[in-house]
Amino acid sequence: MTMSQAPDSAVRTYIEQHRTTFLDDLAEWLRIPSVSAQPDHAADVRRSADWLAAKLRETGFPTVEVWATPGAPAVFAEWPADDPAAPTVLVYGHHDVQPAAREDGWDSDPFEPAVRGNRLHARGAADDKGQVFFHTLGVRAHLATTGRTAPAVHLKMLVEGEEESGSVHFRSLVEEHADRLAADAVIVSDTGMWAEDTPTVCTGMRGLAECEIQLHGPDQDIHSGSFGGAVPNPATAVARLVAALHDEHARVTIPGFYDGVADLTDRERELLAELPFDEEQWLRTAKSYAAHGEAGHTTLERVWTRPTAEVNGIGGGYQGPGSKTIVPASAMVKLSFRLVAGQDPDHIEKIVRAWTATRVPAGIRYEITFAAATRPCLTPLDHPALRSVVRAMGRAFDKPVRYTREGGSGPAADLQDVLGAPVLFLGISVPSDGWHAPNEKVEIDLLLKGVETTAYLWGDLAQNWRHES
Numbered sequence: 449m450t451m452s453q454a455p456d457s458a459v460r461t462y463i464e465q466h467r468t469t470f471l472d473d474l475a476e477w478l479r480i481p482s483v484s485a486q487p488d489h490a491a492d493v494r495r496s497a498d499w500l501a502a503k504l505r506e507t508g509f510p511t512v513e514v515w516a517t518p519g520a521p522a523v524f525a526e527w528p529a530d531d532p533a534a535p536t537v538l539v540y541g542h543h544d545v546q547p548a549a550r551e552d553g554w555d556s557d558p559f560e561p562a563v564r565g566n567r568l569h570a571r572g573a574a575d576d577k578g579q580v581f582f583h584t585l586g587v588r589a590h591l592a593t594t595g596r597t598a599p600a601v602h603l604k605m606l607v608e609g610e611e612e613s614g615s616v617h618f619r620s621l622v623e624e625h626a627d628r629l630a631a632d633a634v635i636v637s638d639t640g641m642w643a644e645d646t647p648t649v650c651t652g653m654r655g656l657a658e659c660e661i662q663l664h665g666p667d668q669d670i671h672s673g674s675f676g677g678a679v680p681n682p683a684t685a686v687a688r689l690v691a692a693l694h695d696e697h698a699r700v701t702i703p704g705f706y707d708g709v710a711d712l713t714d715r716e717r718e719l720l721a722e723l724p725f726d727e728e729q730w731l732r733t734a735k736s737y738a739a740h741g742e743a744g745h746t747t748l749e750r751v752w753t754r755p756t757a758e759v760n761g762i763g764g765g766y767q768g769p770g771s772k773t774i775v776p777a778s779a780m781v782k783l784s785f786r787l788v789a790g791q792d793p794d795h796i797e798k799i800v801r802a803w804t805a806t807r808v809p810a811g812i813r814y815e816i817t818f819a820a821a822t823r824p825c826l827t828p829l830d831h832p833a834l835r836s837v838v839r840a841m842g843r844a845f846d847k848p849v850r851y852t853r854e855g856g857s858g859p860a861a862d863l864q865d866v867l868g869a870p871v872l873f874l875g876i877s878v879p880s881d882g883w884h885a886p887n888e889k890v891e892i893d894l895l896l897k898g899v900e901t902t903a904y905l906w907g908d909l910a911q912n913w914r915h916e917s
């Protein structure tokens with residue numbers, strides 16, 4: 449044990465001594481209904497930002513600023529290390545929450561935190577106020593138990609206020625403040641772990657590209673007896689397009705789709721196989737009746753490590769009762785593509801456009817519109833910052849830490865893109881926490897493990913990852 453590392457017992461004692469204040473403070477924050485999606489809560493979202501800013505100042509951050517956006521404000525905080533050569537870490541989270549009302553099925557007021565057993569119930573308890581807040585006591589514990597007056601790393605925090613309403617202004621916020629946000633690594637605390645007894649770190653998220661294709665045949669619905677069979681039908685065209693998306697092995701057929709996608713290494717496959725995965729249970733959660741996907745891959749590999757093409761909606765022609773004998777004027781399909789490391793959303797857009805152009809028959813006009821895409825992110829397993837997260841979490845939980853990935857996509861990718869820094873994920877939430885659902889909760893023991901993890905993390909990072917410049 450070196451000077452930069454405190455004994456675990458000292459950290460645990462410190463956390464125990466401050467536990468009540470920590471939970472009381474968190475409860476105060478949870479009482480602010482910072483629902484970013486609802487305009488009548490705009491003042492609450494601002495109040496939540498101000499509340500956090502004050503609390504970060506009280507924690508000791510010498511620089512704390514509330515950054516306005518055209519929507520909801522974000523909070524930025526910075527605490528430089530004494531050692532100028534120490535690495536810089538940016539912690540990301542969000543202070544806005546999903547809508548919640550008692551009548552949605554909550555057992556108590558969603559904005560009046562309730563402790564039941566070892567669980568703290570409130571909207572935002574896990575997603576994401578609890579997981580932002582563990583960083584405050586974590587850095588205090590780090591300082592108090594090492595005798596430092598500044599953290600071992602240059603510590604920055606960015607806590608946005610629009611995550612639950614699409615992070616609309618997030619990318620421009622990050623671009624505008626890129627110099628202030630510059631970091632060697634980003635730590636996202638807005639995720640979870642595999643299970644209460646299985647601490648995990650997430651090493652990547654998939655990206656997302658989405659498009660809508662509108663197909664037009666005749667200028668209006670026309671009689672299928674007079675014209676059917678002699679003119680192209682846009683509903684048939686859209687069905688053929690969708691049918692051609694995958695081959696019989698459920699692989700995506702769009703030429704170039706898998707360009708840049710690396711096969712999993714044996715080590716990556718082994719790490720995924722270490723997770724206690726129960727496919728039957730997973731299917732029940734999926735409310736589905738069979739596992740299905742790309743041949744040659746397990747279910748976890750399919751949802752975390754492989755790119756997909758999914759039909760999100762399809763329509764066209766008459767949908768009412770009885771029949772209507774027409775060749776419809778139009779049809780549509782909404783497609784989304786989950787992307788993995790190595791895939792570039794701009795390339796995907798290009799090849800989807802080219803593929804569509806070759807597949808739509810003459811006489812059918814179409815428009816294809818792409819929404820803003822999200823890039824995938826993946827942290828290499830041997831990245832020193834990832835090793836530090838795994839070690840710190842292992843000490844806090846006193847258990848081996850396993851590796852997961854996230855099949856979804858998130859604003860973390862913007863930080864990766866704009867700042868050019870790897871993204872790591874440190875979360876202590878568990879699947880039963882009920883994100884976005886009634887009775888959202890956080891397990892208090894796990895929340896305190898989050899505190900403990902960060903109490904070890906900054907010292908470990910500074911010691912094992914020297915800044916090379």
Ligand SMILES: [Zn+2]
Binds near residue numbers: 542575576611638
């Ligand atoms: Zn969240």
